[in-house]
Amino acid sequence: MNCGVCTAICPAAEFYNYDPRVIVETVQRGNEEEIEELLKSDTIWYCGECMSCKTRCPRCNTPGLVIMALRKISQELGYFVYSEKGRQQYALKHVIGESILKRGYCVTPDLVKPEMHPEQGPVWEWIYEHLDDVYERTHSNYRQPGAGALREVDSESMDELRKIFDVTGGTEFLEKIDSCSQHVADKEKIDLEEAYFLKTYMENSGRHQ
């Protein structure tokens, strides 16, 4: 089927030059060249993984899951660095991936730096300047051992988490993102963790709509 219901419901299709119906069609056609082009394109990085398409597809397809598979392959083959949106995987690895392995959380308050998050507004800025006071007031256990919100994860649990990444291929996957990105940063003669990170985090050619 090729009904386009997914495209009609898709929030990404509304704001980007993106069409999940066409993605599914391309994958089903199975033309290697076309698929390689897709894996190197910005297109596969527009989806928000909301899975609204899962609910609506009359054939029980999930374009969002097809996208997840394409994104995985694109990174395994190193194709993600060919597109602006694909290169952002380095920024995500740098921020979220490293937070998981260092702190045991995807996101922590100190990660939400006001200068990187102007949209968070002045209340967040105030919270950020008074993390200990604000979290104490709201009954948290910020960066302390034991139970409670925002507690420091104990070192044994952190070791287990890292070991899980090692045995399941998670570590290798993050290293692959790193090495492909390093290659591009070297070519551009810029530092990976500073200049390349900022570039992938902030660059927008404006050619995505």
Place this chain on the structure above:
Amino acid sequence: MNLEGKQQIWKDYQKEIADDRYFYARSCIRQTFFPGSEWAYLDIMKNKLAKDVIDDPRHTTCTGIGYHSDIVPAETIMTVVARHFALMTEAGYENMTPSCITSFGIYTEILETWHHHPEVEEKIREFLWKATKREFKKPRNLAHTSDIIYKFRNEIAAQAKYKLVDVHTGRPLRGVDHIGCHYSKMFPTKGIGGAEFPAVLSGMIYAWGGDVIDYPERRHCCGFGFRQYLVMANRGYSVANSKKKFESMQPYEPDFIVANCPGCAMFMDKWQYTISEMEGTTYGQDGYGIPVLTYEELTALVLGYDPWEIGLQMHQVSVEPLLDKMGISYNPEAKFKNIRGEDIGVPKCPTYLRV
């Protein structure tokens, strides 16, 4: 259609929710932006509803934001979740209750995957053993923490100090509910009301005296989109989706928004500020925004908790207009003080959004 048939159909939209002994799985986003909600939930469960909930400090992220940002492979997240099942099993619990819609979606997806592909479950058991020497039983019951509040909404109503009613006019307050895409769009039978009839939050609103707004974009995504928010260059996607929702709900003059997912609550709160700075537009009455609450905050307000103790000062959109309508007494002076009542400054004022 006869009533029996209708009841049969409606049964498909119900779900089984355990009634006690829960293993609590915290949320990275909720504890960062709404730590008071997590505290209030546990306090309500233990001290108002007399339930047994375990909060195990060895629990970590589920890595869900990494998974949906496509930097964490499926095998990895499944094994991390398997470790959480192991902690639950070791503690002697069987009911898993994540406090995050992303986690809930992931737990559901993993259990479904294992159900259809037992060989994947076997492989994950081997991975977990290799990495941690742990074993696990799958949860007997999986419920989002809002499902639990929904289940006990009438018990909560019986203990309510305040109702969702405008004390000045007697009018039921109008709430917008946002259940979050990953609550039931992927597996509609796992959410109360499925993807079509959002009932988990509206059930609470009705039980506590309020009214629910059924607006055109009620089911639309808040716009998180994982990489679409996390990477600065993509945030236009996020704010545009929330704006679409605000414009669709505003004509119905909502008194508040309540969200299932901590991310959605944070976005709908913060994006109102961003849109006001970008365009000068505000969506509430008299230049204010529409107050956005987590369901724990809504529950706690109804039960008479102090607004600042549950962290409502951490919201960008002021909640005072809602507190005033509900007739809740609060100390405005205490809002931005620390726990010892000391002055730690106050946030700057936005350009357009009234606070």
